[in-house]
Amino acid sequence: MESLENTGENQTRCAVVGIVGRTNSGKSTLLNGMVGEKISIVSPVVQTTRNTVRGILTEPRGQLVFLDTPGLHKSEGVLGTLMNRMARQASAGVDVLAVVFDSSRHPRMEDDGWMRRAVFAEQPLVFVLNKNDLKPSYAERFKELWEQIQTEKGIRRDVKWVSVSALHPKTVSPLIDELFALATPTTGLLFPEDVVTDYPRKLAIADAIREKLLFKLRDEVPHEIGILVEQITETDDAWKVVVTLYVNRPSQKGIVIGPKGRMIRYVRSQAEPELSEIFGVKVELDIWVKIERDWMKNFWLLQRMGYAGQL
Numbered sequence: 538m539e540s541l542e543n544t545g546e547n548q549t550r551c552a553v554v555g556i557v558g559r560t561n562s563g564k565s566t567l568l569n570g571m572v573g574e575k576i577s578i579v580s581p582v583v584q585t586t587r588n589t590v591r592g593i594l595t596e597p598r599g600q601l602v603f604l605d606t607p608g609l610h611k612s613e614g615v616l617g618t619l620m621n622r623m624a625r626q627a628s629a630g631v632d633v634l635a636v637v638f639d640s641s642r643h644p645r646m647e648d649d650g651w652m653r654r655a656v657f658a659e660q661p662l663v664f665v666l667n668k669n670d671l672k673p674s675y676a677e678r679f680k681e682l683w684e685q686i687q688t689e690k691g692i693r694r695d696v697k698w699v700s701v702s703a704l705h706p707k708t709v710s711p712l713i714d715e716l717f718a719l720a721t722p723t724t725g726l727l728f729p730e731d732v733v734t735d736y737p738r739k740l741a742i743a744d745a746i747r748e749k750l751l752f753k754l755r756d757e758v759p760h761e762i763g764i765l766v767e768q769i770t771e772t773d774d775a776w777k778v779v780v781t782l783y784v785n786r787p788s789q790k791g792i793v794i795g796p797k798g799r800m801i802r803y804v805r806s807q808a809e810p811e812l813s814e815i816f817g818v819k820v821e822l823d824i825w826v827k828i829e830r831d832w833m834k835n836f837w838l839l840q841r842m843g844y845a846g847q848l
């Protein structure tokens with residue numbers, strides 16, 4: 538990276554950017570694409586992201602701090618309510634709002650909902666038409682919907698539309714340019730220049746495990762698994778991490794453990810090297826599975842999993 542001191546002037550531009558939009562529109566993929574590193578987990582299953590994840594992009598021209606939020610959805614139970622609250626709170630406190638749409642699909646109710654919210658947002662708006670590598674494209678339908686909502690509300694707002702494919706980092710650079718253009722000139726940076734995330738390590742570990750479970754199970758079971766990183770013990774050459782997976786029913790416990798413990802072994806074999814790479818130290822996972830009926834309604838547990846009291 539070029540040194541920040543070589544810009545010839547002290548003024549850099551900084552912004553906190555809220556990445557919002559419906560579930561599965563590609564918000565986390567986009568965050569990873571913009572930061573250039575895997576910060577946030579991604580999966581084809583809806584409701585992948587459960588917490589607000591921060592990713593930081595530092596360039597000679599300044600710094601963008603991204604908040605990747607859970608996609609808003611029909612709230613189910615305490616967990617759903619907390620996730621929706623996190624998405625709304627994150628979108629309220631930011632400098633720029635980037636609303637991500639899946640342009641390969643017809644606009645849905647949640648897209649309509651984000652546009653209605655955006656009309657009244659205080660921040661500058663960027664509408665990202667993602668997945669432009671896929672056909673057909675409903676880009677025009679999104680634009681028509683936005684016109685219609687503005688007419689209905691009697692308000693006209695300036696919006697930058699950017700078409701990208703989060704899977705292809707090159708297509709993302711015009712979006713980064715737009716975001717820097719909307720950022721405020723500042724004299725310092727918000728975070729040190731070598732930091733790419735300030736996401737707490739316990740949550741990062743839980744996320745890596747969740748991603749592997751989502752990949753293997755791909756149905757309703759992963760959404761019923763709560764992951765609690767109980768303890769991280771740092772020894773001279775490794776981190777020993779004790780993790781409990783909470784499930785609702787005995788049948789789910791069997792699925793999560795797998796025949797002869799195969800599923801847990803798979804998760805460990807995939808997550809351990811990835812986490813070792815991220816943290817630069819050997820990571821050993823000790824995973825336990827526990828049945829706790831309605832863990833999703835247990836506020837105390839949810840808080841320990843990091844869902845409450847954030848931001």
Ligand SMILES: Nc1nc2c(ncn2[C@@H]2O[C@H](COP(=O)(O)OP(=O)(O)OP(=O)(O)O)[C@@H](O)[C@H]2O)c(=O)[nH]1
Pocket residue numbers: 559560561562563564565566567578579580581582583584585586587606607608609667668669670671701702703704705
């Ligand atoms: N073809 C294509 N697929 C994409 C693109 N961006 C994301 N995806 C895929 O879309 C799926 C959902 O991506 P995520 O990044 O997890 O979506 P999200 O908006 O963060 O979802 P939640 O966390 O559930 O709100 C994954 O399978 C991605 O690989 C894209 O530009 N093109």
Ligand SMILES: [Mg+2]
Pocket residue numbers: 564565566577578579585586605606607608
């Ligand atoms: Mg996500």
